[in-house]
Amino acid sequence: MARRRGLSAEDKALWSRIAATAVPLHPSRKQAEPPPAPQPLKKPPVAPDPAPLLPPSGLRPGSSSGSGSTRFDLSPAPREALHLQPLRMDHKTHRQMARGKLAPEARIDLHGMTLATAQPVLTRFILQSKAEGRRLVLVITGKGREGGPETPLPVRPGALRHNVPHWLHMPPLSAAVLQVRPAHRRHGGEGAYYVYLRR
Incomplete structure (x- = not known):
């Protein structure tokens, strides 16, 4: 078993400051000895300011209305997010599916539905397809209407496209x-x- 090392000078200084x-819980009792005065800690040398960070390639810039500043959408695009997920199905079947060589056994079109309407419809469709023994189904969300980057998620372009994978x-x-x-x-692509x- 390794021997325990004592506190370093920096640790002792920090402890004395704390x-x-x-x-004291009982101020009437005498203190054995006043704690030593805290010693100032040495500050590490300051490195020069790094170059300004550029947004990662996954971030999509959007213009802010009127302010002239740039705003970034931090949520990855649905396509990117899905490709980051681990592959849980057979590789050969996945390759055929990705190339569009497998025909979906059923499809549902959620175009024009609100998020509140689309979620129960999608749930019913998926559970019914599973009960009927289907393996590959197609869910059509559309790409979304233009609403601008400043609009809230329920009405921003592609709200269904962003929410269906979740x-x-x-x-x-x-x-x-x-x-x-x-x-x-x-x-249907994207x-x-x-x-x-x-x-």
Whole structure:
């Protein structure tokens, strides 16, 4: 077993500064010895200011109305977020699906629906498809209308496109869904998702 080392000079100085701020529980009792005066800590040398940080490539700039400043949308695009998720299905089947060579067995179009309407409709569709033994279904969300980067999420462009992957990964749908990927161009591209269901 290794021997314990004592406190370094810096640790002792820090402890004495903390001990000096302590208030005794019983002020009537005598203190054995006043704590030593705190010693100033040595500050590490200050490095020169680094170059200004540029936003990562995943951030999408948006203009702020009237102020002239730039605003960044920190949420990754749905396509990028889905590609970061681990592959949970067969590689060969996934490759065929990504190339648009697998035909979806059912599809649902959520165009024009509000978030409040679309979520229960999607839940019913996915659970019914799983009950009927389907494996690959297509969920069409559309790309969204232009509303500008300053609009709130429920009305910003692609609100359904951004929310559908989250809904598919939350209960009760997470128990039925094995993989979610953006659809191939022939099945809707960025405005649709392949949903591969569990057996």
